[in-house]
Amino acid sequence: MRVVFAGTPAAALPSLDAIAESSHDLVAVLTRPDAPAGRGRRLVPSPVAVRATELGVPVLKPPHPRDPDFQTQLAALRPDCCPVVAYGALLPQEVLDIPTHGWVNLHFSCLPAYRGAAPVQHAIWAGEEITGATTFRIVKELDAGPTYGVMTERIRDTDTAGDLLARLAEGGSQLLVATLDGIAQGGLDPREQQPEGLSLAPKILVEDAHVNWSAPAAAIDRQIRACTPDPGAWTTFGGVRMKVGRVSPSDVVIAPGALEVTKSSVLVGTATTALRLGTVTPHGRKEMAAADWARGVTFERDQRLGD
Structure with a gap:
């Protein structure tokens, strides 16, 4: 043809x-x-x-x-x-x-x-x-x-x-x-779609990609993966927007949005168990490992993501 x-x-x-x-x-x-x-x-x-x-x-x-x-x-x-x-x-x-x-x-x-x-x-x-x-x-x-x-x-x-x-x-x-x-x-005839199972998938906007740390960890993980690479899941830190890359589960329980920082990892609390941040992209900067970002930040008392 x-x-x-x-x-x-x-x-x-x-x-x-x-x-x-x-x-x-x-x-x-x-x-x-x-x-x-x-x-x-x-x-x-x-x-x-x-x-x-x-x-x-x-x-x-x-x-x-x-x-x-x-x-x-x-x-x-x-x-x-x-x-x-x-x-x-x-x-x-x-x-x-x-x-x-x-x-x-x-x-x-x-x-x-x-x-x-x-x-x-x-x-x-x-x-x-x-x-x-x-x-x-x-x-x-x-x-x-x-x-x-x-x-x-x-x-x-x-x-x-x-x-x-x-x-x-x-x-x-x-x-x-x-x-x-x-x-x-000439041997392929199309078949009409049936109404059962119909669902819609509208474009995901930047505001849809805003992470709510009060949601369960599994839901947040799905949201971040769904928004990667576009439009990019994001949160705020110190009132400034920051993109969030892949996360992984943990057994730690801390308050939603709360941060637990060690030399090698950054945990953030959710409604269930905390998630380990993989990469972040601070405003105006390149993507980096979350632990590298944390080493360059001065944390105030009780400061959280999404503040």
């Missing part, structure tokens, strides 16, 4: 590479426009745009899929199908109607669970043991189209959202190619 791949972040790269290596004819890549990044706010292309250029594939960067010039370009490419992985913009119906076999999205959950922008983060935060990835045909309603295939993946006790997304991106790339193969061969 002639395909136009749509994607933007690094999580889409395994699928782009897999399609480029498949029997399908990758005629173009659609991605979001260059965006400002770094201290200088210099415009930089998306990871998908960079990889497509390396592959020698034409890149389309419309300001929005509603753009008439883009729609004309896409129609002229005569795509049979448009596979999508985290493109990042809503597709209007007139664009959905262009490819013969529609737009096939790789979504990082077992639909209908966790429809939305942050399925991996929400699965970890909720304490799920199993998640996965699903291919489905895009329709106007968010992540509600009929499904083609699914893969499953166990969520490990130490998984951050970044860890889990990386595995799903690799495994999902093979699922996406297999789905395209099945569509091309």
Whole structure:
């Protein structure tokens, strides 16, 4: 089939590479426009745009899929199908109607669970043991189209959202190619999603990542892992925001937010047992081991995280 791949972040790269290596004819890549990044706010292309250029594939960067010039370009490419992985913009119906076999999205959950922008983060935060990835045909309603295939993946006790997304991106790339193969061969019919098990996974905002040390240790651990690397779990110390990296359990019981500091570790209290801080990122500084941070801090009496 002639395909136009749509994607933007690094999580889409395994699928782009897999399609480029498949029997399908990758005629173009659609991605979001260059965006400002770094201290200088210099415009930089998306990871998908960079990889497509390396592959020698034409890149389309419309300001929005509603753009008439883009729609004309896409129609002229005569795509049979448009596979999508985290493109990042809503597709209007007139664009959905262009490819013969529609737009096939790789979504990082077992639909209908966790429809939305942050399925991996929400699965970890909720304490799920199993998640996965699903291919489905895009329709106007968010992540509600009929499904083609699914893969499953166990969520490990130490998984951050970044860890889990990386595995799903690799495994999902093979699922996406297999789905395209099945569509091309004419033997793969999508099945409508059932209402049972439907849940939503909206984008996690910075304010959502604020750690409440009065919660149980297990819940805090899931929150921190779900928010790593983005948007980054955070707390305050001395009224100043500080990011919190991985934590590990302990048997110590101290008051929520209270700190117990030794030469080699920093414990912080929760509603249950204390958590051992792994890394922290003080405001304006680089990530560092919590013990290194503590050695450079003068602690006041009864000072706590989240004060």
